[in-house]
């Protein structure tokens with residue numbers, strides 16, 4: 482269980498005053514489920530994802546993995562957290578070093594976190610390429626030579642490599658055309674069923690959240706304003722802001 486308990490994060494704004502980028506957020510993530518965090522740009526989604534990954538510390542509150550606080554401060558803790566929770570970033574181009582080959586990018590967490598022998602590492606990389614529907618030959622390509630959709634698949638393969646229990650997707654489908662976006666969403670759904678991991682799927686696109694998630698959490702100005710189990714009935718959403726998001730996506 483991954484638990485976000487009354488977490489706040491303050492930053493200094495341009496006026497030098499502190500403000501809450503994330504304000505008193507609580508969220509429990511069980512195993513084998515998909516959670517979506519939906520909200521507009523600047524509402525605090527990425528800040529919350531950095532806190533969950535232990536890349537930053539909360540100003541107050543706690544993030545607990547199986548009851549223990551998440552920390553990347555010590556090397557051992559960092560490795561344990563990274564094995565359990567992986568991140569897929571929005572933009573394949575900036576998330577992946579364009580000079581590295583696809584093989585190097587996917588093998589890196591296997592080396593750093595699992596220290597697999599070379600033959601096992603190789604077979605795992607090729608297995609992941611296959612599952613991501615990427616051709617074998619792409620292993621030798623530099624990531625900068627790939628299309629946007631292929632870069633996203635490499636980013637997902639890299640996150641999956643160590644079989645994490647949780648994967649945080651931060652705007653991972655934005656910038657794709659409609660067909661690629663649908664393909665990636667279908668792929669994510671299938672992978673989650675196969676791997677039985679949990680996702681925190683962070684997006685400003687509520688329709689994508691509804692396609693994937695078991696639970697929808699809506700964020701505005703750093704706060705969670707509505708959290709619902711998604712049962713396929715849009716009437717469950719009561720908050721006017723959520724309704725605005727649904728209207729903007731032509732869902733109501």
Ligand SMILES: Nc1ncnc2c1ncn2[C@@H]1O[C@H](COP(=O)(O)OP(=O)(O)OP(=O)(O)O)[C@@H](O)[C@H]1O
Pocket residue numbers: 492493494502520521522523524525526527528529
């Ligand atoms: N390191 C930082 N220092 C100061 N302010 C920050 C920092 N990181 C984020 N912020 C501010 O905190 C608020 C929330 O930002 P955050 O990036 O978490 O939002 P977001 O919902 O992920 O937006 P986007 O989808 O555009 O990335 C914004 O006002 C942002 O400018």
